[in-house]
Amino acid sequence: MKGYQVAVLPGDGIGNEVVPAAVRVLNAAAELHGGLKFDYQNFSWNCAYYLEHGRMMPEDALDTLSTFDLIFLGAVGYPGVPDHISLWGMLIPIRRHFQQYVNLRPVKTLRGVKSPLSSEHAKDIDFVVVRENSEGEYSNMGGRIHEGTPFETAVQLSYFSKMGVDRTLRYAFQLAQSSRRKRLMAATKSNGIIHTMPFWDEMCKSMMNDYPDVETRLMHVDALAAYFVLHPEELDVVVGSNLFGDILTDLGAAVMGSIGMAPAANINPERKYPSMFEPVHGSAPDIAGQGIANPIGQIWTAKMMLDFIGEEELGAQLLTAIEQTLQSEIKTPDLGGRATTEEMAHAVIQNLYRK
Numbered sequence: 001m002k003g004y005q006v007a008v009l010p011g012d013g014i015g016n017e018v019v020p021a022a023v024r025v026l027n028a029a030a031e032l033h034g035g036l037k038f039d040y041q042n043f044s045w046n047c048a049y050y051l052e053h054g055r056m057m058p059e060d061a062l063d064t065l066s067t068f069d070l071i072f073l074g075a076v077g078y079p080g081v082p083d084h085i086s087l088w089g090m091l092i093p094i095r096r097h098f099q100q101y102v103n104l105r106p107v108k109t110l111r112g113v114k115s116p117l118s119s120e121h122a123k124d125i126d127f128v129v130v131r132e133n134s135e136g137e138y139s140n141m142g143g144r145i146h147e148g149t150p151f152e153t154a155v156q157l158s159y160f161s162k163m164g165v166d167r168t169l170r171y172a173f174q175l176a177q178s179s180r181r182k183r184l185m186a187a188t189k190s191n192g193i194i195h196t197m198p199f200w201d202e203m204c205k206s207m208m209n210d211y212p213d214v215e216t217r218l219m220h221v222d223a224l225a226a227y228f229v230l231h232p233e234e235l236d237v238v239v240g241s242n243l244f245g246d247i248l249t250d251l252g253a254a255v256m257g258s259i260g261m262a263p264a265a266n267i268n269p270e271r272k273y274p275s276m277f278e279p280v281h282g283s284a285p286d287i288a289g290q291g292i293a294n295p296i297g298q299i300w301t302a303k304m305m306l307d308f309i310g311e312e313e314l315g316a317q318l319l320t321a322i323e324q325t326l327q328s329e330i331k332t333p334d335l336g337g338r339a340t341t342e343e344m345a346h347a348v349i350q351n352l353y354r355k
């Protein structure tokens with residue numbers, strides 16, 4: 001029996017709906033496997049915790065999390081607490097402390113869900129975004145000057161370290177070479193951002209020599225956003241900075257048919273620290289509490305966790321069960337159906353067990 005200790009952080013809003021649903025699916029998958037067991041510990045660190053304690057997580061939270069094999073997170077952030085406080089008080093420190101410098105975000109159209117793209121190739125979309133997840137545009141360096149005057153100015157510094165860019169690009173090249181179709185698209189903006197982006201491009205171009213069999217292309221991120229809509233089936237691996245990767249993956253999620261579908265994994269490739277699995281979407285305050293959030297993003301994220309621990313066969317079975325569910329009537333409102341979160345998760349479990 002292989003056992004894993006999982007820290008479960010539902011977080012805010014619909015995180016409290018989709019996480020329990022996905023945990024049920026994960027347990028069903030483990031049971032089907034027979035030799036796999038997850039032990040969960042739930043942590044209710046979120047905006048409500050902040051309002052009560054003045055911080056998003058306890059002081060020793062990162063030490064506590066370090067004792068786990070895996071972290072399964074819903075979403076963080078809710079009206080009533082400014083986003084920069086909730087995110088910099090929980091999500092971002094976890095990603096950084098555990099050096100989860102790769103945010104892996106697959107974009108794939110599944111049978112049963114219509115992409116909003118009318119192209120006949122939309123059904124063939126299957127690529128993955130490697131998002132730099134530890135630095136870049138997300139920094140706490142900067143500030144405001146001349147406050148309260150007509151000259152008030154806000155400054156936000158981006159920082160791209162050689163080590164940070166190198167390890168992300170290398171991960172993307174290796175992924176393209178070893179387990180994909182050997183095509184890499186790197187997002188850039190070196191025409192407008194004249195320090196960090198040329199640095200990124202230079203490193204990308206020099207790394208191309210190490211991976212001659214990977215067909216590599218650099219594209220300005222604005223043009224690439226259009227490419228996501230016009231020729232997404234041409235993409236295989238896309239690599240981008242923290243902010244570019246963030247924006248492109250919500251676009252990727254929309255192209256898949258709903259932001260509620262898109263999975264993600266914050267990975268520490270060296271496996272020195274726990275990796276964290278959380279979908280692309282947020283806490284969706286507009287639909288929270290109604291039990292109608294699409295659980296597929298969180299369930300597919302659980303599939304990524306299975307792949308990560310080497311249970312690819314079970315992961316593939318779970319994706320098949322997801323696809324079977326999507327081909328049925330049991331769909332949440334974002335997919336045009338009337339099912340609840342629970343009903344959809346239950347249908348995935350039933351399909352998982354159907355031989």
Ligand code: NAD
Nearest residue numbers: 075076077078083259260281282283284286287293294334
């Ligand atoms: P969001 O992803 O929460 O919502 C955007 C839209 O997508 C909303 O209309 C929402 O109803 C819909 N949506 C999202 N997930 C869905 C699902 N599973 N099923 C059906 N519909 C779904 O983005 P937002 O509104 O920009 O952010 C809300 C809060 O979440 C903010 O505080 C934000 O900072 C936070 N956030 C957190 C994370 C994270 O923790 N990983 C990610 C994104 C946003």
Ligand code: IPM
Nearest residue numbers: 076077087091246280281282
């Ligand atoms: C995501 C989210 C976060 C990010 C926010 C909430 C800080 O949008 O995980 O995609 O930008 O990383």
Ligand code: MN
Nearest residue numbers: 246247250280
């Ligand atoms: Mn995002």
